[in-house]
Amino acid sequence: MYLKELHSQHNKHPWIWTPWDLVRWSIALIYGLIQRVIVLLYKPYPPKSPELPNPYGRIAVIGAGLTGISSAAHAIAHGFDVVIYETNDSVGGIWSHVNSTSGLQLNSMLYRFHPAVLWSRGFPHRDEILKEITRIWKQYQLEPRTRFNTPVTSVRRITSPDSQEETDPAKGGHARWVINDGADGIFDAVIVTVGTCGTPQWVEFEGMPAGFVEKKKAEQKRELEKRASADAPSTDKPTFSTEVPSSSSEEGEGNNSEDKAEKDQNTYQGPILHSSQLDSADASQLEGKTVVVIGSGASGVEAVETALARGADKCIMVARDDKWIIPRNMFIDVLIAMQPFGRQMPLSFLWEYFLRLWQYHGIEDLVPAHRGLFEGTPVVNDEFLYHVRAGRCSYIRGDTLRLTSRGALVNVRSRESRPKDPGEKQEIEGDVVVLATGFEKPDIDFLPEDLFPEQYDRPNLYLQNFSTEDWTILLTNSAYQNAIGTVYQHHFTIDTRILLTLLLDEGARPTPHDMKLWVDVVRFLKRGAKGGAFSFFTYMELTIWVILFHILRPDRLRWLPFIMFGWGVHPRKK
Structure with missing residues (x-):
């Protein structure tokens, strides 16, 4: 796969060999071998069948983009059942709404959203990225667990007077959640993976044809409503009209040729x-x-x-x-x-x-x-x-x-x-x-407001992604603003496995006080940082956070191999 492009090029001119060709073939071969080693060491085994007979718990994943599919694949591979909610009619998130020429900015070796990914080149484009997302989605039995055309409008706690201690994060418990009308049952945690890019952002400038921006926004709204009301998923890529409306109005009597x-x-x-x-x-x-x-x-x-x-x-x-x-x-x-x-x-x-x-x-x-x-x-x-x-x-x-x-x-x-x-x-x-005005930032209004008290809203969260009020709400890549880093371990794998660890081990769980204290300490250490302590981070900073997550609580050290590498937690047998 990773040699396919070079092989096709060489077949066109088999009689031409240069030292540069040998270098390129060698790099491609090494690149492919490294990926195979990563798959061998770190890929969690996918379920053999759609049935998961005895799960450790149930997790709702909101968003079927790259982050959501990765998070769900990790959760189910380690014995947690999942349901994915997606507003649109296909997987891929923002990657399904960009140009075919759009590609990774980072080298694909650094953009490994799941250990099972196999890239064919250093900077793959949209179609290959979507192909890999879809392959992971199918391989980990996520098709029957995905609810297309299902916008999440409500995430509600389930409370019971008989189990207040079990659902109180301050006492070592955690909330239970239902999505929308609760048709899919009760969940032990929610992973919000709506990302940072929603619908195209249209900025209005004077001199645009009358009603241009309003028309574009109306088209986008109708398209979203159409997807939400669809009876069955479609594989067609959504399109928005690029027609430029007339600059003149047909209404009124003053629209003469001079006007x-x-x-x-x-x-x-x-x-x-x-x-x-x-x-x-x-x-x-x-x-x-x-x-x-x-x-x-x-x-x-x-x-x-x-x-x-x-x-x-x-x-x-x-x-x-x-x-x-x-x-x-x-x-x-x-x-x-x-x-x-x-x-x-x-x-x-x-x-x-x-x-x-x-x-x-x-x-x-x-x-x-x-x-x-x-x-x-x-x-x-x-x-x-x-x-x-x-x-x-x-x-x-x-x-x-x-x-x-x-x-x-x-x-x-x-x-x-x-x-x-x-x-x-x-x-x-x-x-x-x-x-080139970017995309609207997706809302998370479906979450209860009390999960984000004043001074502890996005991006001021525990470990940059967990609600300080209840660690069962994980906003992977949904609190992000600015960073320099890779997109391998932390964004998709470590955060998800930290959540799974906390679900498995009551003693490892942080209280709301602990999580707020962590945010306050980072604010103190990064005081004076432009834009705020959590508005920008580097990959090394994220790594330090994860190390301190274990060192400051030695009882968590036994989970280090699982959190860092995915080793040691397997689905329960019947």
């Missing part, structure tokens, strides 16, 4: 796309055109790459604020993630100086002037800066004031400026406007 001409002069005339729509029919209009991309985050960088790959003549990125861009180099990324303090430190300038030389040579003006490397999630990319150097993409730092009939009016600023500082107004002309 229409005046409106057209102030209204953008070309297609307006969201960065997630570049697979749509209107994306064919990119060929040979100048594309204006509004936004400089990961979606903006990817939009530039995709537009150029689809034949765009040139891209112009309008960046309100500069973002750090780090290379797609596994070793460099791991070294950066090994910074243990999860914040900007006095010596962080060394990494910034290195990146200026390594990554930004020739275009040093793009280096952020007011943002430290350890103050926000960097964009992991190599190609974008090459396009800037080659002149295929122009980078304009400024505030988008409005759209015009020919493009966008931008307050262009210097490198040392900040958003909304004075600058020079310029009209940026383009045939297509792409809004």
